[in-house]
Amino acid sequence: MTSALYLEHYLDSLDNLPIELQRNFTLMRDLDARAQGLMKDLDKLADEYLRNVKTLSADKKKEQLNHIQSLFNKAKEYGDDKVQLAIQTYELVDKHIRRLDSDLARFEAEIQDKALNTNRVQEDSAVSKKGRKKLKEKEKRKKGSAGASSEDESKIARKKQKKGGSVTSTAASGAVGSGAQADTSALGHPADVLDMPVDPNEPTYCLCHQVSYGEMIGCDNPDCPIEWFHFACVGLTTKPKGKWYCPKCTQDRKKK
Structure with a gap:
């Protein structure tokens, strides 16, 4: 029930209250007036009895005392009725x-329940929005990471590897390893590798400007523009001991 409708019904229930209160107060005023009149009569009869008590006979005394007692009982009844009406009037108002x-x-x-439900709905909405935002960010990160090619991973791995270490790279996996020996027979002759189609997105190395394959060695010159070389292209069959410099860096060092 809405507050406006409830207020209308409640005011309707109060329509008869003033009339009932007025009736009870009128009855109480009437009872009070009757009781006051009887008390005045009792006072007069009591005074008259006390003045004439010595001259009255026993029967007369008894008659007057009985009359006084009956009037007193009647006044008491009026008082009791007045008290009952007052109690009824109080209960009538107290009920409302x-x-x-x-x-x-x-x-x-009900208002508190509605407020709690509203807060719960707002919290659920905020959590849902937050979840959707995180999901969108996660999808963006996935899309961004999907654009990174395996060549970048190989390059990062080689840069982390110690300078001068050989790198094994197979055409099947493209994996990078430090000091690992590769089975070049699995790839065939380097000439066969050169005839293979090259992914334009994959980085090239060495003097031959080809992608990584077989065993490769890194130049120990940190400023080397090429960095990595195929064993066959620089005339190596095994990893040399100590530091190794590519032909270009070797010539530059001799000039200095």
């Missing part, structure tokens, strides 16, 4: 107050 307090507590609980 209790109903209002109960309804207010219920409305407050």
Whole structure:
């Protein structure tokens, strides 16, 4: 029930309350007036009895005392009726107050529940948005990483390798290893390799400007523009001891 509709029903229930209160107060005022009148009569009868008690006979005394007692009982009944009406009037008003307090507590609980549900929906929405944002960022990272080629991984691995170490690279896997021996028969003669189609995205090395294959050796000159060379292209069959420099860097060193 909406607050406006509830207020309308509650005000409708209060329509008869003023009339009932007015009726009870009128009855209480009437009972009070009757009781006050009886008390005045009792005072007069009591005074008259006390003045004439010595001259009255026993039967007369008893008659007047009974009359006084009956009037007193009647006044007491009026007082009791007045108290009962006052209690009824109080309970009538208190009933509406209790109903209002109960309804207010219920409305407050409903408002709190709605606020909690609203907060929960907002939190769920925020979590969902955050999750979608993370998913989008993850997809972007995947797309970015998918664009990186295996040649970059090989180059990074070679740069991390100690200078002068041989590198084994097979056409099947493109893997890079430090100090590893490659089975060149699996690849065939270097001339056969040169006849193979070259991926334009794969980096080239050596004096022959070809991709990596077989065993390769790195120049120990950190400023060498080529860095890596095929064994066959530089006339090597095994890894030399100590430092090794490519032909170009060797000539540059001699000039110095």
